[in-house]
Amino acid sequence: MTATGIHHRSYVSELRLRATRAEYVRLALMGVLLVVVPFVLDNYWMSIANTILIAVIGAVGLNILVGYTGQISLGQGGFLAVGAYTSVILSDRMGLPTPLSIAFAVVFTAVIGTFFGLPGLRLKGLYLAIATLASQQIIEFLIRRDIGDFLTGGLGYINVERFSFLGFQVGGRDVFERQWYVILAILAILAVMAGRNLFRTGLGRSFMAVRDQDIAAEAIGVNLTRAKLTAFAVSSGFVGLAGALTAHYSEVVSWEKFTLEVSILYLAMIIVGGLGSIAGSVYGAIFMTLLPVVIRNVANALDSVVPFLGDQLPAVQNATFGLVIILFLIIEPRGLNRLWERIKEFFRFWPFRY
Amino acid sequence: MIRTRRGALVASLAALTLGLSACGGADGGGGGDDAAPINIGIIADLSGATGDVGTPYNQGMLAYIEHLNAEGGIDGRQIEADSNDYAYEVPQAEDLYRQYVNDGVVAIQGWGTGDTEALSSRVASDELPFMSGSFAESLTDPEEAPYNFVVAPTYSDQMRVALNWIAEDAGGEAEVAVFHNDSPFGQAPVADGEAWIEEQGLGLGYQAYPMPGGQQNYVGLLSQAQSQGAKYIVIQNVASPAALVARDIADQNLDMKIVCLNWCANELFITTAGEEVAEGHILVQPFAPLAAEKEGHGVITEYIEAEGIDAADVGTSWVQGWYVMHVMAEGIRHAIENNDGEELTGAMIRESLETMGPIDTGGVVGDGTVEFSAESHRGSTSTGVYMAEGGQMVEVEAGATP
Numbered sequence: 001m002t003a004t005g006i007h008h009r010s011y012v013s014e015l016r017l018r019a020t021r022a023e024y025v026r027l028a029l030m031g032v033l034l035v036v037v038p039f040v041l042d043n044y045w046m047s048i049a050n051t052i053l054i055a056v057i058g059a060v061g062l063n064i065l066v067g068y069t070g071q072i073s074l075g076q077g078g079f080l081a082v083g084a085y086t087s088v089i090l091s092d093r094m095g096l097p098t099p100l101s102i103a104f105a106v107v108f109t110a111v112i113g114t115f116f117g118l119p120g121l122r123l124k125g126l127y128l129a130i131a132t133l134a135s136q137q138i139i140e141f142l143i144r145r146d147i148g149d150f151l152t153g154g155l156g157y158i159n160v161e162r163f164s165f166l167g168f169q170v171g172g173r174d175v176f177e178r179q180w181y182v183i184l185a186i187l188a189i190l191a192v193m194a195g196r197n198l199f200r201t202g203l204g205r206s207f208m209a210v211r212d213q214d215i216a217a218e219a220i221g222v223n224l225t226r227a228k229l230t231a232f233a234v235s236s237g238f239v240g241l242a243g244a245l246t247a248h249y250s251e252v253v254s255w256e257k258f259t260l261e262v263s264i265l266y267l268a269m270i271i272v273g274g275l276g277s278i279a280g281s282v283y284g285a286i287f288m289t290l291l292p293v294v295i296r297n298v299a300n301a302l303d304s305v306v307p308f309l310g311d312q313l314p315a316v317q318n319a320t321f322g323l324v325i326i327l328f329l330i331i332e333p334r335g336l337n338r339l340w341e342r343i344k345e346f347f348r349f350w351p352f353r354y
Numbered sequence: 355m356i357r358t359r360r361g362a363l364v365a366s367l368a369a370l371t372l373g374l375s376a377c378g379g380a381d382g383g384g385g386g387d388d389a390a391p392i393n394i395g396i397i398a399d400l401s402g403a404t405g406d407v408g409t410p411y412n413q414g415m416l417a418y419i420e421h422l423n424a425e426g427g428i429d430g431r432q433i434e435a436d437s438n439d440y441a442y443e444v445p446q447a448e449d450l451y452r453q454y455v456n457d458g459v460v461a462i463q464g465w466g467t468g469d470t471e472a473l474s475s476r477v478a479s480d481e482l483p484f485m486s487g488s489f490a491e492s493l494t495d496p497e498e499a500p501y502n503f504v505v506a507p508t509y510s511d512q513m514r515v516a517l518n519w520i521a522e523d524a525g526g527e528a529e530v531a532v533f534h535n536d537s538p539f540g541q542a543p544v545a546d547g548e549a550w551i552e553e554q555g556l557g558l559g560y561q562a563y564p565m566p567g568g569q570q571n572y573v574g575l576l577s578q579a580q581s582q583g584a585k586y587i588v589i590q591n592v593a594s595p596a597a598l599v600a601r602d603i604a605d606q607n608l609d610m611k612i613v614c615l616n617w618c619a620n621e622l623f624i625t626t627a628g629e630e631v632a633e634g635h636i637l638v639q640p641f642a643p644l645a646a647e648k649e650g651h652g653v654i655t656e657y658i659e660a661e662g663i664d665a666a667d668v669g670t671s672w673v674q675g676w677y678v679m680h681v682m683a684e685g686i687r688h689a690i691e692n693n694d695g696e697e698l699t700g701a702m703i704r705e706s707l708e709t710m711g712p713i714d715t716g717g718v719v720g721d722g723t724v725e726f727s728a729e730s731h732r733g734s735t736s737t738g739v740y741m742a743e744g745g746q747m748v749e750v751e752a753g754a755t756p
Contacts, residue, residue: 044456048449154545155492156538157468159475173455173480251479252472254538256444293449296438314401314441 015200022344034185038178046177048293053184054245055285059269060195060278061238066267067275068199069231070211071120075113075132076266078139079236081258083109083243085143085151088160088253098248099165105244106237113236120228124214136263144255157254160247180249187245191238195278198234207231211276268321272328274335283336291324292317391434392427392686392698394419395454396463397486402442403567404539404592407617407671408465411487412437414668414675415463421657422683429690433683435463444469448476455480460700461682464488467539474499482700483707485682487674489616490542494732501704505678505724505733506640507755509539509590509615510546514756515737516613516638517547520586521556523611529559531584533575533599535591536564543590543615550756559583565591572599576608586611593618597626604631611635619740620670621747629745636750640737641674642718643747650677650716670747677715681724681733684713721753 008014018024037049058080065071083105090101116135123131143151152158163170163183170179198204206227209217218224247253265288273284295317299309309316332339396415399408416437423432436454440446447469454462462477464470464486470493477484478500485503486493491510493502507515520530532547534540544562551558561582563575576599579587587603587610589596596618603610612635614623619637642648644655644665654676658668688706690698712723720734739751 042456044453047452047456155471156541157471159498162479176479250448250472251475254444254468254472256468256472256538292446312401313439314443314446 017196017200034189038181043173043177046181048289050177050180050184050249052286052289053181053188054242054249055266055269055289056188056282057191057245058239058242058266059273059281059285060191061235061242062266063270063273063275063278063281064195064198064207064238065231065235067270067277067280068204068211069207069228069235071117071228071231072125072129073132073235074129074260074263074267075116075135075139076239077258077260077262078116078136079109079113079239080243080246080262081139081143081255082112082236083240084247084253084258085158086240087244088158088247089151091248092158092161097165098163102241102244102248106240109240109243110233110237113239114229114233117229117232117236120232121225133260136260140255140259143258152253157252160251160253162251163248184245184249187241191241192278192282195238195281199278203227203230208276268325270335271325272335274337277335277337279340280335280337283340287336291320295320389431391432393457393459394433394435394461394463394682395450395457395459396435396437397440397447397450397454397465397469398437399442399465400439402440403537404442404466404535404617406594406622407592407620408442408487410622410669410672411465411675411678414672415679416675417657417661417672418676418679418683421653428683428687431690433686440465440469442466442469444472448472451476455482460698461485461686461703463679463682466537467542468537470502471538474502477501480700481704483682483685483703485678487617487678488539488542490538491546492542494730496708496728496731499731501700503681503707503726503731503733505681505719506616506674507720507735507737508732509543510550511732511735511756512615512638512640512737513543513547513588513590514550515739515754516588516615516636517550517556517558518554518756519636519638519739519751519754520588520613521554521558524558524585527557527559528586529582529584530561530586530588531579531582532560532562532588533565533572533579533591533596534562534589535595536566540564540590547588565595567595569595569598572602573606575599576602576606576610579610580608584610586613588613588615589618590615591618593620593622594626597623597632600627600631600635613638616640617671619747622669622671624742624745624747632742632745635742637740637742637747638737639670639740639747640720640734641670641677642738643670643740644668644673645746646738646749648717648722650714650718650722652716673718677718680715681707681713681719685710 006019038046041049062073062076065073086108087101087105090096090104091098116132119131120128146152170176206222209222210224210227214224269284269288270281272287274280296313299313299316303310328335398412399405400412416435419433419435427433436457438450440450451473461483464484467488467490470486470488473484474493481501483501483503485505489504489506489508491508493499494504494508520528532544534544548560551560563578565572565575587599589599589612596614600612614635614637616639619639621643624632644651654673658665685703685707688710689702692706693702707726708728712725714723720736724733726733736753736755738749739754740747741750
C-alpha cells in the first residue's frame with residue numbers, strides 16, 4: 001500500500017530500516033545474488049567481484065566523510081596506503097596474525113586520518129580539498145621515496161604472504177578468488193551495515209547536521225570539533241580496512257596503487273553512486289569498477305567493425321570515465337541511488353506522475 | 355498489494371540483468387591435445403608513459419610470433435598471443451593478468467618494472483613464467499621471484515658497465531649525474547651504481563636526480579647537474595625524455611656527455627634528438643641494433659623484406675621484442691619436446707628454461723647466448739656499448755661485462 005507514498009503511524013515504524021515489503025524482497029534477492037555469484041562466474045569475473053567488494057568498503061568510508069559530513073577529501077589514496085602498509089608490515093614483518101594486523105591498520109589509519117582532518121576544523125569546501133590534497137601528496141611522497149628504506153627495505157615494493165588465519169590458508173589459483181570472495185563479502189556486508197546504521201545514531205545525525213549547516217548545528221548543541229574529527233576517524237577507518245584488504249588480496253604493496261588518481265576514482269564512485277547514500281556507494285563502486293572492464297569487452301567485440309576503439313583503449317576508457325561523470329552531474333547529480341529511487345517511485349505511483 | 359508485487363518483479367528483473375551482463379565474455383581453459391594452440395598473454399605499453407619504446411617492442415614480439423607460426427609454430431602448435439595495452443598503469447596490468455590467467459595462458463610477456471614487480475609473487479603462486487621489458491636486478495633472484503626471467507643484463511649491470519666506461523674515458527676522477535625516470539623502472543639501478551663505485555674504488559662522484567614526467571625541458575635538472583660539476587649524465591629513462599636532455603645540453607653548450615642505458619639507447623633517441631645533437635653520446639645497449647648485422651639479424655631482415663617493412667623503422671626496441679619472445683619460445687619448445695604428450699604447463703617451461711642450457715641468439719643479445727639456471731634468472735651479463743655517430747649506433751665495445 002505505497003501508492004500514495006510511505007506513511008508511518010509510529011516512531012518505531014519510522015525508525016525501521018525497511019518500510020515496504022518490496023524492500024525486503026530486494027534484500028532477499030541481494031542475498032541470493034551474493035550467494036549465487038561464486039557459482040556462476042569464472043575466476044576472472046570473480047576477481048572483478050572481489051575488487052568491487054573492496055571498493056565498496058572504501059567508497060562507504062569516503063561517503064561518510066564527503067557525502068554525509070560534507071568534508072571534501074582528496075586524500076583517499078594516501079589513507080588506503082596507510083592501511084595497506086601498516087597491515088603488511090605488522091603481519092609479514094612483525095609476525096602478527098593477519099586479522100589482528102588488519103584491525104590495527106584500521107585503527108592506525110583512523111588516527112592518521114584524524115590528524116590530517118585537523119585542517120578541516122578551520123577550512124571548508126575548496127580550501128579543505130586542497131588541504132587533503134596535501135595529505136595525499138605527503139603520504140605518497142613518504143611511501144614513494146621510502147626514506148631510510150624502512151617501509152620496503154630498499155625494494156620499492158613489498159611482497160605479501162598469502163592470507164592465512166588459524167591454520168586456514170587461502171588456496172591456489174583454482175580456489176583463490178572464491179575463498180577471498182567469502183572473506184571480502186562478509187567484510188563488505190559488515191561495512192555496509194555499519195555505515196547504514198551509523199546514520200540512525202546521534203553521532204551520524206550530528207555528521208549530517210554539520211554538512212547541512214555547521215553554524216546551525218553548533219547552535220543546536222553539536223560539538224563541531226568532535227563531529228568533524230570523528231567523521232575523519234570513522235571514514236579513515238573504513239578506508240584503512242579497504243587498503244589493508246587490497247594489500248593482502250593482491251599480495252603486493254607498492255606506491256603506484258595509491259596515487260591521486262585512486263583518490264579521484266573513489267570520489268567519482270560516490271558522485272556517480274550518490275553522495276550521502278550508503279546504497280549509492282555500493283552502486284558507484286560496482287559501476288566504476290565494471291566500467292573499464294565493460295568498455296574493454298565492448299572494444300574487443302567491436303574490434304573488426306571499429307578497430308579504433310581497441311587501438312586507443314586506454315584513451316577511450318579515460319574519455320568515457322570523464323564523460324560519465326559529466327553526464328551524471330548534469331542529468332542526476334544525486335547519482336545512481338537517486339536514479340533507482342526515481343524508478344521505484346515511477347512504478348509505485350503509476351499511472352500517476354506523483 | 356499488487357503494486358508491491360510489481361516492485362518486487364522489477365527488482366528481480368534488475369538483479370537478473372545485472373547478473374547476466376556480468377557473465378558475458380571470457381571463456382576459459384587451454385586444451386591438452388597436440389594441435390591445440392599455445393596461449394600466451396602479452397601486457398604491452400602502447401599509449402602510456404613509455405609507449406615510445408613500448409610500441410616497437412610489442413611490434414617486434416608480435417612479428418616474431420607471426421614468423422614462428424608461419425614456420426609451423428612449435429612442434430606443429432601455433433602460438434596464440436593475446437596482446438593488450440595497459441598504458442603503463444599497474445592496476446590495468448593486474449586486471450589483464452587476471453584475465454590471462456583465467457583464459458588459461460601458459461606464459462606471460464610483460465613490460466614495466468612496476469607491474470612486473472607487482473605481479474611477481476602472483477605469477478609465482480600461479481606458476482606462470484613471466485618475461486618482461488624490465489631488467490631490474492630484483493627479478494633475477496629465483497628465491498624472490500621464482501617465475502620471472504630476465505633475458506638481458508640487468509639495469510644494474512648496464513649501469514656498472516656504464517660507470518666502468520666513464521671511469522676509463524675520464525681517465526680517473528669525474529662527476530656523474532644519474533637522471534632517472536621517476537618510477538621503479540628508473541630507480542632500479544640507482545643504488546647499485548653507487549655501491550659499484552665504492553666497491554671498485556672508481557673515484558667517481560655520483561648523484562641521482564629523478565626526472566619529473568611531462569617536462570618541456572630539463573634545464574633545471576641540468577643546472578643542478580652543472581653545479582655538481584657533472585661531466586657525464588647517465589640516463590635511465592625512455593628515448594623521448596633522454597632526447598630532450600640531449601637537446602638542452604646542445605642548446606646551452608654544456609660540456610656533458612650522455613650515457614644512455616637500454617631504453618634510451620636506441621635509434622629513436624638519435625632521431626628524436628637529431629643527428630648532430632646526439633653525436634658523440636654513448637649508448638649502452640645489450641641488444642645489437644639491426645645495423646650491427648649480427649648473424650641473428652638474418653631472420654629479422656628476411657621477415658621484414660617479405661612483409662615490406664622498411665629496415666629504418668626497425669629499431670633496437672623492435673629487435674628486443676623479437677628476441678625476448680624468441681627466448682620464451684625456445685623454452686616452450688624444449689618443454690614440449692621433453693614432456694611428451696603431457697599437457698604443457700608453466701612449471702614445465704620454467705624447468706626447461708632453467709635446465710636447457712644456453713639459448714642461441716645469433717650474437718644479438720649480449721655475447722650471443724642467454725642462459726638461465728635454477729640459481730639465477732639472469733640471462734646474460736654482457737652488453738654492447740655504442741656511440742652515436744652520423745645518426746648511427748657505432749659499436750665501441752662488444753660483450754662488455756661489469
